[in-house]
Amino acid sequence: MDRDGERIEITISSRFENIELVQVIAEHLCENAGLDEDGSHWIGMAVREAVANAIKHGNKLDVRKKVNATFHLQDHELEIKISDEGAGFDPAAIGDPLNPQNLMKTSGRGIFYMKTFMDQVRYSFARRRNIPGDEEESREGNGCRELEDLEGEENESHPAYR
Numbered sequence: 001m002d003r004d005g006e007r008i009e010i011t012i013s014s015r016f017e018n019i020e021l022v023q024v025i026a027e028h029l030c031e032n033a034g035l036d037e038d039g040s041h042w043i044g045m046a047v048r049e050a051v052a053n054a055i056k057h058g059n060k061l062d063v064r065k066k067v068n069a070t071f072h073l074q075d076h077e078l079e080i081k082i083s084d085e086g087a088g089f090d091p092a093a094i095g096d097p098l099n100p101q102n103l104m105k106t107s108g109r110g111i112f113y114m115k116t117f118m119d120q121v122r123y124s125f126a127r128r129r130n131i132p133g134d135e136e137e138s139r140e141g142n143g144c145r146e147l148e149d150l151e152g153e154e155n156e157s158h159p160a161y162r
């Protein structure tokens with residue numbers, strides 16, 4: 001992968017129309033890194049769901065609050081981090097959309113899609129408020145979702161709750 005080590009970062013305000021920007025960056029980056037069109041499309045969809053959640057559930061559509069996305073290509077892995085300025089949530093409490101009682105619901109599928117499209121989905125929750133450039137530190141009161149696509153690995157679908 002000739003773009004190995006490349007890191008791209010974008011920060012958007014919490015407007016739904018900005019979702020597409022992040023999705024398109026994800027898709028282009030994947031294609032440039034050698035993924036096929038289908039794979040790039042599905043990763044773009046996972047990113048779309050993560051950014052939509054960050055805007056809607058995390059930042060509660062407050063345009064003053066930011067969503068940050070970083071894309072990091074290294075050692076044949078693409079790590080994507082999406083973070084918001086919200087209070088975080090408990091992933092263990094999220095219902096399974098395949099559960100018969102949830103089948104008729106029209107929402108509650110974003111995280112399921114992310115886990116389906118990516119090799120790994122992880123969450124981290126911070127101890128301090130969001131500080132630009134410091135998003136990998138653990139911070140209180142700050143929700144952060146992390147998506148990773150690990151080339152050549154099985155789809156693990158095990159969100160590790162850190």
Ligand SMILES: Nc1ncnc2c1ncn2[C@@H]1O[C@H](COP(=O)(O)OP(=O)(O)OP(=O)(O)O)[C@@H](O)[C@H]1O
Binds near residue numbers: 106
């Ligand atoms: N970034 C986040 N901050 C706070 N809560 C979140 C965040 N992401 C997800 N959640 C919580 O997890 C739930 C499930 O998210 P998921 O994306 O699966 O479904 P949804 O957003 O409710 O509906 P859909 O994505 O199908 O339109 C959300 O309803 C919300 O309560």
Ligand SMILES: [Mg+2]
Binds near residue numbers: 049053108109
């Ligand atoms: Mg969602």
